[in-house]
Amino acid sequence: MSDHVRKTVEGGVMTLTLSRPEKKNALTDAMYGALADAMIQAETDDAVRVILFAADGDAFTAGNDINDFMQIATSPTPVTDRNVFRFLHALAAADKPLVAAVTGLAVGVGLTMLLHCDLVYVAEDAKLSAPFVNLGLSPEAASSLLLPQIIGHRRAFAMFALGEPVTGTQAAALGIANAALPKDEVLAKAQAAAALLASRAPGSLKVTKRLMRNAETLSAQIVTEGAVFADRLNSAEAKEAFSAFLERRPAVF
Amino acid sequence: MSDHVRKTVEGGVMTLTLSRPEKKNALTDAMYGALADAMIQAETDDAVRVILFAADGDAFTAGNDINDFMQIATSPTPVTDRNVFRFLHALAAADKPLVAAVTGLAVGVGLTMLLHCDLVYVAEDAKLSAPFVNLGLSPEAASSLLLPQIIGHRRAFAMFALGEPVTGTQAAALGIANAALPKDEVLAKAQAAAALLASRAPGSLKVTKRLMRNAETLSAQIVTEGAVFADRLNSAEAKEAFSAFLERRPAVF
Amino acid sequence: MSDHVRKTVEGGVMTLTLSRPEKKNALTDAMYGALADAMIQAETDDAVRVILFAADGDAFTAGNDINDFMQIATSPTPVTDRNVFRFLHALAAADKPLVAAVTGLAVGVGLTMLLHCDLVYVAEDAKLSAPFVNLGLSPEAASSLLLPQIIGHRRAFAMFALGEPVTGTQAAALGIANAALPKDEVLAKAQAAAALLASRAPGSLKVTKRLMRNAETLSAQIVTEGAVFADRLNSAEAKEAFSAFLERRPAVF
Numbered sequence: 001m002s003d004h005v006r007k008t009v010e011g012g013v014m015t016l017t018l019s020r021p022e023k024k025n026a027l028t029d030a031m032y033g034a035l036a037d038a039m040i041q042a043e044t045d046d047a048v049r050v051i052l053f054a055a056d057g058d059a060f061t062a063g064n065d066i067n068d069f070m071q072i073a074t075s076p077t078p079v080t081d082r083n084v085f086r087f088l089h090a091l092a093a094a095d096k097p098l099v100a101a102v103t104g105l106a107v108g109v110g111l112t113m114l115l116h117c118d119l120v121y122v123a124e125d126a127k128l129s130a131p132f133v134n135l136g137l138s139p140e141a142a143s144s145l146l147l148p149q150i151i152g153h154r155r156a157f158a159m160f161a162l163g164e165p166v167t168g169t170q171a172a173a174l175g176i177a178n179a180a181l182p183k184d185e186v187l188a189k190a191q192a193a194a195a196l197l198a199s200r201a202p203g204s205l206k207v208t209k210r211l212m213r214n215a216e217t218l219s220a221q222i223v224t225e226g227a228v229f230a231d232r233l234n235s236a237e238a239k240e241a242f243s244a245f246l247e248r249r250p251a252v253f
Numbered sequence: 254m255s256d257h258v259r260k261t262v263e264g265g266v267m268t269l270t271l272s273r274p275e276k277k278n279a280l281t282d283a284m285y286g287a288l289a290d291a292m293i294q295a296e297t298d299d300a301v302r303v304i305l306f307a308a309d310g311d312a313f314t315a316g317n318d319i320n321d322f323m324q325i326a327t328s329p330t331p332v333t334d335r336n337v338f339r340f341l342h343a344l345a346a347a348d349k350p351l352v353a354a355v356t357g358l359a360v361g362v363g364l365t366m367l368l369h370c371d372l373v374y375v376a377e378d379a380k381l382s383a384p385f386v387n388l389g390l391s392p393e394a395a396s397s398l399l400l401p402q403i404i405g406h407r408r409a410f411a412m413f414a415l416g417e418p419v420t421g422t423q424a425a426a427l428g429i430a431n432a433a434l435p436k437d438e439v440l441a442k443a444q445a446a447a448a449l450l451a452s453r454a455p456g457s458l459k460v461t462k463r464l465m466r467n468a469e470t471l472s473a474q475i476v477t478e479g480a481v482f483a484d485r486l487n488s489a490e491a492k493e494a495f496s497a498f499l500e501r502r503p504a505v506f
Numbered sequence: 507m508s509d510h511v512r513k514t515v516e517g518g519v520m521t522l523t524l525s526r527p528e529k530k531n532a533l534t535d536a537m538y539g540a541l542a543d544a545m546i547q548a549e550t551d552d553a554v555r556v557i558l559f560a561a562d563g564d565a566f567t568a569g570n571d572i573n574d575f576m577q578i579a580t581s582p583t584p585v586t587d588r589n590v591f592r593f594l595h596a597l598a599a600a601d602k603p604l605v606a607a608v609t610g611l612a613v614g615v616g617l618t619m620l621l622h623c624d625l626v627y628v629a630e631d632a633k634l635s636a637p638f639v640n641l642g643l644s645p646e647a648a649s650s651l652l653l654p655q656i657i658g659h660r661r662a663f664a665m666f667a668l669g670e671p672v673t674g675t676q677a678a679a680l681g682i683a684n685a686a687l688p689k690d691e692v693l694a695k696a697q698a699a700a701a702l703l704a705s706r707a708p709g710s711l712k713v714t715k716r717l718m719r720n721a722e723t724l725s726a727q728i729v730t731e732g733a734v735f736a737d738r739l740n741s742a743e744a745k746e747a748f749s750a751f752l753e754r755r756p757a758v759f
Contacts, residue, residue, distance in 0.1 A: 097414065118410040133714055136707040144717035150405045152656045152681030153718060157624040160714050161603065162702060175405030196415060201389040201490035201506045207481050208386055208413050211397035212406060228713050237707035253707045350667065371663040403658045428658030449668060454642040454743035454759045460734050461639055461666050464650035465659060 002034035006056075012049035012198030013191070014042050021057025024105060026065040032083035039090040049198040049205075053100040053117070054187060060100075060126070063108030069135075070242055073233040080226040084109070088141050091116035092218040095206050097197050101190035102126050102168070103183050112141035114176060115150065116218075118209065119197070121190045122168035123183040128176065131163030135245065136238035136253075138228050142221040150175050255287035259309075265302035265451030266444070267295050274310025277358060279318040285336035292343040302451040302458075306353040306370070307440055313353075313379070316361030322388075323495055326486040333479040337362070341394050344369035345471040348459050350450050354443035355379050355421070356436050365394035367429060368403065369471075371462065372450070374443045375421035376436040381429065384416030388498065389491035389506075391481050395474040403428050508540035512562075518555035518704030519697070520548050527563025530611060532571040538589035545596040555704040555711075559606040559623070560693060566606075566632070569614030575641075576748055579739040586732040590615070594647050597622035598724040601712050603703050607696035608632050608674070609689050618647035620682060621656065622724075624715065625703070627696045628674035629689040634682065637669030641751065642744035642759075644734050648727040656681050 004020040016038055018025040042048040055061060064084070072079050079085070091098070091113055100114055103123040111128045114120050122128075130147070132139050139147070139160055147156040151174045158164040172180035181189055197205065232238055237253055244251035257273040269291055271278040295301040308314060317337070325332050332338070344351070344366055353367055356376040364381045367373050375381075383400070385392050392400070392413055400409040404427045411417040425433035434442055450458065485491055490506055497504035510526040522544055524531040548554040561567060570590070578585050585591070597604070597619055606620055609629040617634045620626050628634075636653070638645050645653070645666055653662040657680045664670040678686035687695055703711065738744055743759055750757035 097410075115406075118407065118414070120407055133706050133710045136710045138710060138713050139717055144714070148718055149402075149655075153621075154624065154626055154684050155681055156718065157603075157715070158684055160718070161624070161706060161711055162699070175408055178407050178411055193415070199503075199506070200386050200414060201494060201504070203488060203490050204386045204389045204391060204485060205414055207391050207485065208397070209410070211392055211478055211481060212401055212409065212413070225717055228717060232710060232713065235709060237709050241707060250705075251707070253705070350663075368659075371660065371667070373660055402655075428661055431660050431664055446668070452756075452759070453639050453667060454747060454757070456741060456743050457639045457642045457644060457738060458667055460644050460738065461650070462663070464645055464731055464734060465654055465662065465666070 002028070002030040004028065004031050005034040005038070007038050009048060011195060012047065013052050013194045014038065014048045014050070015052045015054055018053075018055040018061055021059070023065070024059040024062035025055050025057065026062045027084075027109060028065050028068050029083050032087040036083055036086035036090045039087075039094060042096055043094065048096060049202055050097050050099060050194045051094070052190060052194045053098065053113070054190070055101075055103070059104035060102040060106040061110035062105055063110050066242070066245065069233065073238070079230045079233060080223070085222070085226060088222050089219055092142065092222060093215050095209060097205055097209060099190050099194045099197070101187045102128075102177070103186050108132070109141060112139070112143035112147070115141065115143055115146040119190070119193050120177040121186050121193065122171050122177040122180050123186050124167065124169045124180045125183065126168030126171070126180075127165050128168070128171050129163060129165035130159050133161045134163045134241065136235060136241035136251070137232045138225065140222070140225050140229055142218045142225065144225055145218070145221045255281070255283040257281065257284050258287040258291070260291050262301060264448060265300065266305050266447045267291065267301045267303070268305045268307055271306075271308040271314055274312070276318070277312040277315035278308050278310065279315045280337075280362060281318050281321050282336045285340040289336055289339035289343045292340075292347060295349055296347065301349060302455055303350050303352060303447045304347070305443060305447045306351065306366070307443070308354075308356070312357035313355040313359040314363035315358055316363050319495070319498065322486065326491070332483045332486060333476070338475070338479060341475050342472055345395060345475060346468050348462060350458060350462060352443050352447045352450065354440045355381075355430070356439050361385070362394060365392070365396035365400070368394065368396055368399040372443070372446050373430040374439050374446065375424050375430040375433050376439050377420065377422045377433045378436065379421030379424070379433075380418050381421070381424055382416060382418035383412050386414045387416045387494065389488060389494035389504070390485045391478065393475070393478050393482055395471045395478065397478055398471070398474045508534070508536040510534065510537050511540040511544070513544050515554060517701060518553065519558050519700045520544065520554045520556070521558045521560055524559075524561040524567055527565070529571070530565040530568035531561050531563065532568045533590075533615060534571050534574050535589050538593040542589055542592035542596045545593075545600060548602055549600065554602060555708055556603050556605060556700045557600070558696060558700045559604065559619070560696070561607075561609070565610035566608040566612040567616035568611055569616050572748070572751065575739065579744070585736045585739060586729070591728070591732060594728050595725055598648060598728060599721050601715060603711060603715060605696050605700045605703070607693045608634075608683070609692050614638070615647060618645070618649035618653070621647065621649055621652040625696070625699050626683040627692050627699065628677050628683040628686050629692050630673070630675045630686045631689065632674035632677070632686075633671050634674070634677055635669060635671035636665050639667045640669045640747065642741060642747035642757070643738045644731065646728070646731050646735050648724045648731065650731055651724070651727045
């Protein structure tokens with residue numbers, strides 16, 4: 001495992017905790033690799049009935065580490081061969097139910113991964129955003145399909161293109177999350193829901209989840225988006241956006 | 254007709270009333286047969302412009318009769334050849350507008366049939382639920398497609414997998430129903446809406462409904478779900494769930 | 507340009523203003539032609555980054571001009587060859603972001619065109635409706651697909667079949683619009699959002715919008731609906747509905 005992802009298994013629940021709080025749990029290649037490895041292993045482990053995503057510190061995750069993004073852009077390894085894509089495909093392919101406990105910031109993939117979760121509990125004052133266009137990038141994790149489905153094209157466009165955030169309370173009203181709670185109650189609620197799922201008939205859960213979502217369609221969308229995203233990372237627009245971000249000035253396109 | 258389904262036709266509206274109140278209108282094979290026969294006949298009867306589903310007593314329906322479920326599991330007749338599937342396909346194929354008046358409990362198919370209705374009016378304190386996984390079963394009536402579409406994947410998963418109910422007021426807010434009303438006003442409202450539909454241009458209604466929904470996709474999903482459901486009914490998980498239900502003890506999986 | 511559509515380009519934003527307030531901006535063939543021409547030109551004009559739809563007077567638009575409808579019904583030119591269809595296909599095919607500012611009435615195409623817009627701002631007391639069945643007609647502009655997707659089948663059916671309107675406040679709650687504002691603030695808000703979009707990375711906006719919507723599916727639905735609509739325009743039901751409308755009496759079907 002990465003030092004920045006903690007894994008425990010107890011009572012049928014595998015908990016994967018993002019643990020890089022000094023960087024607001026910004027996700028690195030190593031962290032994606034640890035998440036993907038754990039999820040793939042869980043699929044064939046009868047001792048794991050449910051996977052729970054949690055986080056240390058004040059933020060769920062600030063999203064992809066920005067230095068990691070800039071390194072990817074100049075790396076000879078195609079972005080679609082990297083651990084982040086193994087993680088995204090593991091999300092789409094998961095048969096085991098996925099539960100998430102979200103407090104604080106959930107940016108970029110921190111929001112889009114929730115669209116693959118089966119139960120999501122958020123803090124009322126959580127702040128979810130997916131400002132891909134602000135950075136000259138484009139949606140990933142099949143969010144170009146899943147976010148409009150759940151909140152409608154116009155709200156999704158405002159999130160992607162204008163970078164408009166939603167609070168946890170709004171996320172619950174919109175169906176991104178099952179419920180919004182006081183910050184201190186989120187993890188316990190998610191753990192209780194995960195434990196309840198772990199007590200349910202596993203065969204029944206598996207076929208129900210399979211009937212409800214088309215993993216092939218989601219994986220295909222991840223591939224389509226991945227090609228666009230790779231192109232974006234190498235674009236002059238993204239270079240300008242990243243430079244502006246680091247220099248704390250407005251980007252000019 | 255079954256003794257437990259009452260049919261009347263008046264002013265272009267065929268009303269099908271579930272009438273087994275002593276069993277909370279739990280649906281039997283004979284009742285499904287009566288509903289399917291009436292719906293199929295209505296499709297070619299110019300005197301019927303609209304079909305209205307209603308119920309006697311305090312509950313809309315407690316869902317499929319549990320003894321009937323257990324008998325199906327041991328019957329040589331495949332579940333997909335039974336009247337319940339004739340009814341589900343009649344819902345998916347209906348060209349005539351379907352209206353429903355729902356008070357009290359709407360469990361299982363009592364909820365999922367509403368997803369095929371064109372106008373639904375519910376009591377504010379109605380209680381809708383689809384606890385398929387609780388019984389070791391899986392979603393039917395194309396609800397694995399339609400419920401996530403209308404309320405989102407996470408809320409639908411909570412209903413199917415955790416058995417979480419929604420009130421009538423919530424159902425209206427979520428778009429499962431058109432409006433939630435005081436219990437005593439539901440039937441009159443649904444009858445007024447049905448009468449209004451019966452006064453509208455029938456050719457226009459027919460093509461509008463056809464454009465709005467893909468009957469082939471819905472029927473295909475009913476077939477896919479049916480194969481899974483038949484498998485589930487014969488599973489060890491379902492046997493344990495039904496035994497536990499009848500013995501009023503927690504099921505252990 | 508038509509005298510009834512005003513076009514300006516400033517700061518990357520092309521504003522197309524419906525300007526036939528004496529007829530509540532009812533849309534004529536010439537107006538559709540002007541809108542389609544401007545949108546098609548904008549797609550290849552780097553000076554245009556965003557298109558903003560606005561309107562003079564109290565109404566956004568009362569929809570298709572009713573006399574125009576009656577003329578189309580008796581014209582040898584198929585409805586699907588007319589400017590209205592060029593406009594609908596331009597909406598579906600648009601790569602440039604579309605923003606709308608809506609106050610007052612938005613009837614028929616006045617509502618359905620909003621389903622193709624990326625950001626929509628409405629007056630709290632705006633009144634949006636799509637009473638196609640009232641006129642013996644059927645949904646257009648891919649609204650038979652898009653309206654159920656955004657508000658659910660039952661609410662969409664109530665709008666199409668019963669002619670039920672929604673207020674601007676409701677439209678925002680349902681996701682048809684991004685926000686509902688006091689009437690006097692709508693245009694300024696839409697202009698600010700359009701200006702913000704015009705400052706964003708244009709390549710990123712383009713691929714994001716493309717990933718979010720399937721233009722081919724939308725165009726195909728417009729074609730399917732168009733054949734049905736042409737048939738409807740020539741139907742006895744539509745003739746009766748239009749006569750009743752002009753004679754201010756209830757239609758009898």
